[in-house]
Amino acid sequence: MTKPFIAAQGVHSYYGPSHVLHGVDFRVNRGETVALMGRNGMGKSTLLKSLLGIVKPRDGEVRVGGTVMTGRPTSRIVRMGIAYVPEGRGIFPSLTVREHLLMVARRGAEGRRDWDYHRVLETFPRLAERLDNFGHHLSGGEQQMLSIGRALMTNPELLILDEATEGLAPLIRREIWRVIAAIKQTGIATVIVDKNAHVLLDLADRHVILVKGTVAYDGHADALKANPEILERTIGL
């Protein structure tokens, strides 16, 4: 069995006073694409934030590359090779496209430099046309491309995408999915949260479904396709 790159075990997290995650086990292997699914309010974003240390788990353990990282500062956890594309995209209004990319450029594990400024701009030609525009002048789709491009500039082992295509026009969505598929081909592991379950069924290697802060399903796409009643029961599809 391959060793997971990131693994959460028995994680309990709170959002303010409410108990959101009730002992969640979650792992992502190196190079694996995992779809994290579930209805709104089931704990998907909280689980991602717990992995990143943005939300500190009250109980349980998060390991990155085998090292226990529970409760460590977010910047330390992220530096182990994780890039985060948050819901809402996290673009800085007063920085230009160029600055977003250059600000975080760094080598990955073992000095890997697969992704640099030029490759990101090749991947997203739209960004190349808008290098001197400020964050708040970009469309939603451009912001999402920039958020993904910025994430790639850190040469991550694992890319976390929360609401990958939310609020985007169909054409832009297709573009984002194309890029995510291309990223998958390069061997970067990804965790994807998105409303579009059908795309995820084809794209992801494994599917994890959260219901009320616990894992209701964890398995491969084929098993999920063969048993559509699971999706119907858990996310109402």
Add this chain to the structure above:
Amino acid sequence: MSVWFILIQVLNGIQYGLLLFLVASGLTLIFGLMGIINLAHGSFYMLGAYLAYWLTGATGSFALAIVLAIPLAAVVGLVLEAGLLRTLYRRSHLDQVLLTYGLILIFNEGQRLLWGGDVHSVAIPELLTGSVRLTETLSYPVYRLWVSLVCLALAGAMYLVIQRTRFGMLIRAGACDRDMVAALGIDVKLLFAAVFAAGTVLAAVSGAIAAPLSSVGPGMGDTVLILCFVVVVIGGVGNIKGTFFGALLIGLADTFGKVLIPDLASFMVYAVMAAVLLWKPRGLFA
């Protein structure tokens, strides 16, 4: 009133404004990035002036005194940030004001213990003692011109750092969304500490180079602090460009107020502030 006399006042006003800018820029950066209202910022200015006085006496060289004051001020800034202010980042402004007001008292008492209550002066270094003759009777001191040039050079350097370097990009990004900056793998604590130390050094250097122009005495930080808050409000909180022009405006208003209507001099600055706020409530460039 001759043209030359007005020119001299304009130069004085600009020089004072540039000095205020150096102090206020740290104040506004720290507020913009970390959300900290630091009332002790004026004390850093006083610290710089006293360090200049003390180190010039100890080493015999004003230049050396400034060079030594820089790391000392940085250490003071780092210790205060790590020891006290760091605990207040997510607290209310009232808590911050209480703590930093307490720091003013401690700084003032420390100053009295170390250097006493007397007013001291620092000699202008020999190289810069001359003056530029303007007319038969009027001349302008070289040292004041030098202070203006140093302030301009530092302002230019600050602009380049903030606009062109990665450190500057992180400062601007952190002022928008510090959690996102952390999620990109940046140690925000380290970033805050560096900016706080830089702000402390800027205020201290301002105090040090101003020392030969004014006397070095108790309470000298308080006047500067109040004027700096006026500048920050006029410029728009966290806005460096606004702070620059706000500082020039206040420097000129203060200087001309003292010359033209001495009775109302202390009122001039606030009249200008009120006028600006009526015209642009969120600052000059908002």
